Amino acid sequence: MTGKKKVLFIGAGRMAQAIIGGLVKKEEFFIWAANNGNQERLEYVRDTYQIDITRDWVYQIDNIDIVVLAMPPESHDQILKELYRYVNGQLIVTVAAGIAPSYLEDRLPVGTPTAWIMPNTAGKIGQSMTLYAPGRYAKEQHLHVIESLLAGIGLFEKVTEEQIHQLTAITGSAPAFIYKVAESLTEMAAETGISTAQARKLVSQMIFGSAAMLRTGEDPAQLTGEVATPGGSTAVGLEVLKDYHLDEMLKEAIEACRQKSRD
Numbered sequence: 679m680t681g682k683k684k685v686l687f688i689g690a691g692r693m694a695q696a697i698i699g700g701l702v703k704k705e706e707f708f709i710w711a712a713n714n715g716n717q718e719r720l721e722y723v724r725d726t727y728q729i730d731i732t733r734d735w736v737y738q739i740d741n742i743d744i745v746v747l748a749m750p751p752e753s754h755d756q757i758l759k760e761l762y763r764y765v766n767g768q769l770i771v772t773v774a775a776g777i778a779p780s781y782l783e784d785r786l787p788v789g790t791p792t793a794w795i796m797p798n799t800a801g802k803i804g805q806s807m808t809l810y811a812p813g814r815y816a817k818e819q820h821l822h823v824i825e826s827l828l829a830g831i832g833l834f835e836k837v838t839e840e841q842i843h844q845l846t847a848i849t850g851s852a853p854a855f856i857y858k859v860a861e862s863l864t865e866m867a868a869e870t871g872i873s874t875a876q877a878r879k880l881v882s883q884m885i886f887g888s889a890a891m892l893r894t895g896e897d898p899a900q901l902t903g904e905v906a907t908p909g910g911s912t913a914v915g916l917e918v919l920k921d922y923h924l925d926e927m928l929k930e931a932i933e934a935c936r937q938k939s940r941d
């Protein structure tokens with residue numbers, strides 16, 4: 679895989695657009711998009727990102743290096759049946775929950791390089807924490823291409839298929855826990871008499887700053903210590919969180935997400 683790569687997105691919804699939005703800035707790829715027949719959406723994607731669209735991707739496939747399946751898990755079997763007939767060595771990547779590389783490999787010709795990528799919703803503003811797991815036939819050059827795809831939507835980390843199953847609760851679901859905390863704190867801030875917009879500004883910047891501190895690589899326990907002087911007001915608040923078993927609550931919430939996704 680050398681030179682400018684040709685990538686076909688099957689699915690042109692939110693996730694495809696998040697990735698395409700990052701890719702077009704880099705000019706490393708020729709991009710095509712296909713979908714399930716929503717012509718208006720396909721034209722929107724063409725006009726917004728200045729990419730090519732196709733109503734019949736099957737005729738394009740010989741000319742393609744990478745296929746990104748950006749559609750619901752339940753649409754995969756049908757598309758994989760078609761891909762089985764037409765692929766000859768293209769890298770096949772899915773972003774769908776639960777569709778691991780082994781699932782793709784079982785439904786594609788032996789030797790087809792595959793990967794599973796699991797972004798989170800912050801991908802749409804280029805701030806995803808994306809996990810990816812290459813299939814058994816993916817080689818070094820394929821990893822390089824996958825990482826180029828992912829760099830446009832945030833940070834990424836290569837893990838195993840089994841680890842994606844375990845870690846999606848943290849990178850994919852836990853943002854909702856953070857938003858829940860934000861909702862509570864915003865309500866309490868607004869109760870002081872400031873506007874909702876002001877309350878949101880306060881809370882979002884507080885979380886953003888905390889995340890930026892964490893991104894320096896400092897130990898969260900150390901950072902906690904820097905905020906909470908022993909015997910001070912923050913320390914008293916932390917005691918309440920401890921009394922309510924915050925750690926256990928989080929463990930249970932993460933485990934519940936994992937269990938649901940296994941089911």
Ligand SMILES: NC(=O)c1ccc[n+]([C@@H]2O[C@H](COP(=O)([O-])OP(=O)(O)OC[C@H]3O[C@@H](n4cnc5c(N)ncnc54)[C@H](OP(=O)(O)O)[C@@H]3O)[C@@H](O)[C@H]2O)c1
Binds near residue numbers: 720748774797799
């Ligand atoms: N949104 C996220 O933050 C997020 C995060 C991680 C993973 N994902 C995964 O990403 C995948 C797509 O999610 P999304 O949020 O982008 O969904 P979406 O906005 O609903 O878009 C789905 C796209 O799939 C297309 N599609 C459905 N069935 C198809 C078929 N048989 N052939 C071709 N195209 C088909 C739809 O076509 P039409 O345009 O014709 O309707 C649409 O363009 C899902 O598997 C989801 O689990 C999403």
